[in-house]
Every structure is written in structure tokens, then in C-alpha cells.
Amino acid sequence: MDFDLTEEQRLLQDSVARLLGNKYGFEQRKGYMKSADGWSREVWSQYAELGLLGLPFGEDEGGFGGGPVETLIVAEQIGRYITLEPWMSTVVIGGGFLRHGASQELRNELVPQVASGEMLLAFAQVERQSRYDLFDVATTAKKDGDGWVINGRKGYVVHGDSADRLIVTARTAGDRRERKGIGVFLVDAKGPGVERRGYRTVDGQRAAEVELSGARAVAVLGNPEDGLPLVDQVVDECIAALAGEAVGAMQAVHDMTIDYMKTRQQFGRPIGSFQALQHRAADMLVALEQSRSMSYFAAMSAAERNPVERRKAMAAVKVQIGRSARFVGQQSVQLHGGIAMTIEYAAGHYFKRLTVNDAMFGDADHYVRDLSETGGLVAAA
């Protein structure tokens, strides 16, 4: 049992922390948010230099050769600074689809472009009726000659407005909620038949609503008749990364809250001297540390080969992280008082990101139901 980072992992952690420490002050972040892309191309190219964009790819392909622990390390820093770049979409999700679903030829073409920062990817999965069910897909893909033609509407496509390629789930066969018959397709985001309406989300990120009308796929990822296992796997890897992000964000906002409690004076003394608040802050620390533990479990389970066990593990991760994120987010605002209600103060931005983080790919309520329906974690004797 060893929770210590290796020398290499520590270096990775330090280099990301240093970069973001320099580039992600609160005012800088605000500037990125206001820019046309809604994030920073400059930071993005520095990610490329540090190898963060090639993180999950093999060194033989020009990648960094990182695994789930390396992903966790980067994700935690991203949460600490609540960054806005499309790293999750492009590297964790997009990278996941390329690693697990792309042909060798497609990998040869795209991995170098992703690793160098030229190619941005986004996952077009959510539909109005689907909520958090990955298999609830109304968008269709029809065979046409040797290609596929896609029709449908996707929502909350994170970073869909700046993406070069969209990774689209679409139904090749079966009814809307059938597990079989889902394919994953790569679509040129600027190609014909693709209409995108970009917008800002409440956590300061960007997303798009995407209409696909006769859009032609440029490639198929995985088995077009049975792509759901691939989707599950990639989403599970993303859940592990989201856990790291949440822990980073919780840590940052908790630190901020404790600092504030030490400096803010009311009734002639620091508010941190009030025991009611001390206990709350201690409970927040418990929630944070339980989540940190769970983020390690997530990294450990991301590579689990048995998909049923992996899904269960990630459901448990979502439950713990979601509950903690809610509590830490809400209480950080509460313990600050009015100041955290202003857009000029960082705590509220962490609260908002933690709220969305909880609900991405399903909130804690969704997964507690899922997990209980599949028998929980402990088997009856």
C-alpha cells in the first residue's frame, strides 16, 4: 500500500501547479472567460509543451504515457484553479475514445494533432430526454454508401463551440432506450449539416447546442452496432478525472474559507473563533478528505477490466464526491457571508463549478439509485 507519488509524478504535479499558479489568478481567469473562446489559447499551448495534451497516449505515439494517477494529478490542479480550457473534453474524453475506439490509422492521424494542441474534441452525448442515461439516444446514424449520415440534436456539448471534431453518439439500430444499437461517430464540427450554438454555462465554461442534419461522419469509433461499452468506459475514466477536479476545487475553496475565518472580524474577534463555524469547517474537512480517498479509489478503478465492477466503483465515486461537493460548496459560501455572494469573489465560482461537477454524467442522487439497484458495494453473506 503506497499513496506516495513517484518522483516523476511529483514533477508533473509541480509543473502544472507552477504553470497555473502563474496563469490562473482570479483576474486572469476572468479575462479568459470574457475572451471570444472563453478560455486561453496561450495556456493551451503551454499545456501542450508540458505534455498535458498527450498525457494518456503512449510514448511511442508521441504521448506522455500517463495513466489514471497522472490524470488525477492534473485534474486536481485544474480543479484548484477552476480552469476553463477544453482539457477534459479533448484529452480525457476525446483521448479516451481515440485510445479505446479508434483504428490505428485514425490514431496515427489524430493523436499527434491532439498532443500538439491543434485538434480540439468535444463529446456530443446529452439529449433533451436523456438526462444522465448514456444509452438514451434518439439521434440516428444511417448507413449511406460506405459512410454514415447523422441526424439529431445534442445539448450541453461541453466546449462544443470551439471543437474541431465532435464525438457523437447516435443510434444505428433499435429503440431509443435500447442498450444495443448505439454507435460513436467522429464528425467534422465545421462540416455541412452541423449547426452549433455556443453559450456560456453557469460555471464559466463553454458549451454548445448542436443540430445535426445529414452530417456525415468522418470516422467511426468502436463498433457502430454496439458502442455503449466504449462510451461507458470513457465516461468512467472521465468520472475519475472529475473526482480529481472536485477534490482540487474543494481543497482550494476550503483553504480560502479557513483563511477568511481567520481574518474576518465580527463582534471584536475573528469569526473563526466561533465554535459553530469551527465545527462546520471541520465537517467540511471530513467531507473533503473522504472525497480525496474516493478520488484515489476512482483512479485505481479506472483501469478495472470488469465493466460491471468498474461502473459500480464509479457510481460510488460519484455519490461521495457529489455529496461532498455540495456540502463544501454551500458551506464555503455560508461561512463567508455576503462577500461570497458576489461575482468579484472567488469562492462563489468554486461553488458553481462544484455544483456542475456533481451533476456531470449524473449527480449523486442518480448514482445512489444506480448503485443500490445493482446491489451496492457489499454483498450479503
Next chain:
Amino acid sequence: MDLRFTDEEIAFRQEVRDFIAKELPAETRERMVAGRSPTKQQVVDWQRKLNARGWAAPEWPKEAGGPGWTLAQRYIFREELQQAPAPSPLGFNINMCGPVIIEFGTEEQKRKYLPRMLNLDDWWCQGFSEPGAGSDLAGLKTRAVREGDHYVVNGQKTWTTLAQHADWIFLLVRTDPAAKKQEGISFLLCDMKTPGITVRPIITIEGGHEVNEVFFDDVKIPAENLVGEENRGWDCAKFLLGNERFGQARVGASRERIRRLKVIAQESMDGGRPLMEDPDFRRKVTEIEVELKALEMTVMRVIATESKRKDKKPDPATSVLKIKGTEIQQMCSELLMKAAGPYAWADGDPDEEDGSNEVDVAPDWAFGLAGVYFNWRKQSIYGGSNEIQRNIMAKAFLGL
């Protein structure tokens, strides 16, 4: 004990309901159903309609321009407005400053201010909190110095809700810096057009503009605008804060939100069926409904004992109402956001052109619900934070 409403009270409820159905503009109602605050004009128009009917100030005595209602009538009236939903009479005028003037003001002040408050000819705002004086309100520093027949005021107020709309502000100021904190404070009324006042917006986390900083730089306020005695402003403040807490129960408003939640949860799909058919979700909603019913009964108990209270001190039971009322409202806003799922996350103040749902990125019923959830975190902070309410209860009820 008989907690049932009488036939007259039931008839009164119908009368109020009919009035609202006939008079409330559809746009105002729709806006509020969508979870947005009514516009200034909507609030003004509605209050004038209520005033024309003699209903602008349900709690005021007849001689001050109120309808002279029983406690039950006031309760019914407020509940009907909230659940319509219709704008409530402007709290700053009707529940905060008005009652203070009625209780502590001179005849001259009553004549001058009350009718204009009722008709919303003047929009008032509350200048209590300061950067250094939040929970510790009595630690306020804004200074008022008597010079001839004026006070000269210097300092800063903050979190001043809707000061951007306001014609007048009621202020707590320090008139005796040497006295014990609570004993050197006075209650002043100030015209917002007085030279030396600067209002600066504070944007809240969801992007809305409802609070402000208000700066006072050598602002001359006529001495006749003092309410009550000099250095006795804390009595007015405590009286006012008790009323404010009471107003936080908002039982009718929460009932309206739960109704809305059920509509949205019918539209919104989960697991291939309407969310409302998910037993876990239904259970959560039901638990709030039970809490709300208990709160409703508690509110009625507090109202009933209020009529028997001789002193004008706020009833510490209002702390229970404030804590529970705000917790329930916050839960409602959270469930509304959750019900909408990813479609609640489109950003934008629906009042702003570029932040609207015009690009159609979400169903209209989902748009803005996350923003309301974020914004409503304020409820457990303002009006005396929920921690402060617990301190009050520990002291006043438990003798700790």
C-alpha cells in the same frame, strides 16, 4: 384551540383570490412563475392596484392606512399573493420602514411618508449593513454629526438591495461614538437625491444586479428626519429585524415553488419517464411538503401569540421561522435546478439581451434555474444569518 378558518375567513380568501385573478397582469405572473423577480414597474403597478383597493399594507392599523385586518386575514392575504404568485407589497416600505415610523415616528413623519409608501410613490431601501458590520450590526461606523438643523453623514453602507430603484433610504448611523455600541446609534431617513450619495452596483454570483454599495460623503440630512430619539435607533432596528425575520417564512411562496417543481418534473425526463415518476425524487419533494406544513402551523402559532405580546420586542420564535423558511426555499430552488438537469446550466441573466434563452439552448422552463439556486444561498446569510438565529435561540429560549 380551533385552528380551522371561519366561514368569513374562507370567504375572504375567495375575495382575495378573485381580486388577484382579475387584476394581476399575466406577464407579471408568468415572469414570477419562471422564477424571475418582477421588474420595478411590475412591482409599482401591482402595489398601486393593491393600494387602490386599500390592501397595500396588510399589517398596518387602519389609522395609518392599513385595512385593519385580523391576524388570520393578514396571513391569508399574504399567502394568496405568494402562491398566485404575485408581487408582495414592497417589504422595505410596508414591513420595514413603515412600521418603524408608525411605532416610533412623529405625526408629521407619518403624514409625510406613509401615504407615499403605500402607493409606492417612494421606493425605500435598507441601509443597515456595512463592510465591517454584517452579523455584528451594532458595530456600524457610518457617522452622523449634528450641525445646526442637519446631520452630516459620512461612511458606507453595503449589500443595499435595490438601491438602484430607491427614492429614499432608511439608515442606521452612529451619533455617539463614545457610548456603548448599541447606545450610540440613530435611525435616519434620507432622500437618495441628496448630494454626496453614490450608488455602486454589486453583481451577485449568478450575474444579477440586486445589491449595491452606497457611499455617503458629507451628506446633509435634515434633523427632522430622525426617527425616535437620538441614540435610541437600536430600538427601531431590533423592532424592524424581528418583522424582517417573520417575513422570511414565505410559506405561500414555497408552496408555489413546489407546485412549479411538480410541473417541471412532469416535463423533465429521467430514466425514460417523467422525473416525477421516480420514487426517490417524489420522496424528496414529499419531505419538503411535510416540512412546509409544519412551518405553516408554526407560523400560525407565532401569529397567535403575537397578538398577546405586550412588549414590542421581537419574538425569538421568529428565528425558527427564518431558519426553516429559508432552508425550505433553498431546498426548493435546489430541486428545481436538479429537475432541469443539464439544461439548467445555460448561463445568463434573463433580463440581459445577450444572456437570454433566445439562442434556444434550453427549454424555457429550465432556463435560469441554476441561477436562482445560486442566488438563493443569500437567504441563509441575510436578515441575520442562520447561525445568528441559532445564537438568538440559544440565548433567548435556552438560557445558554
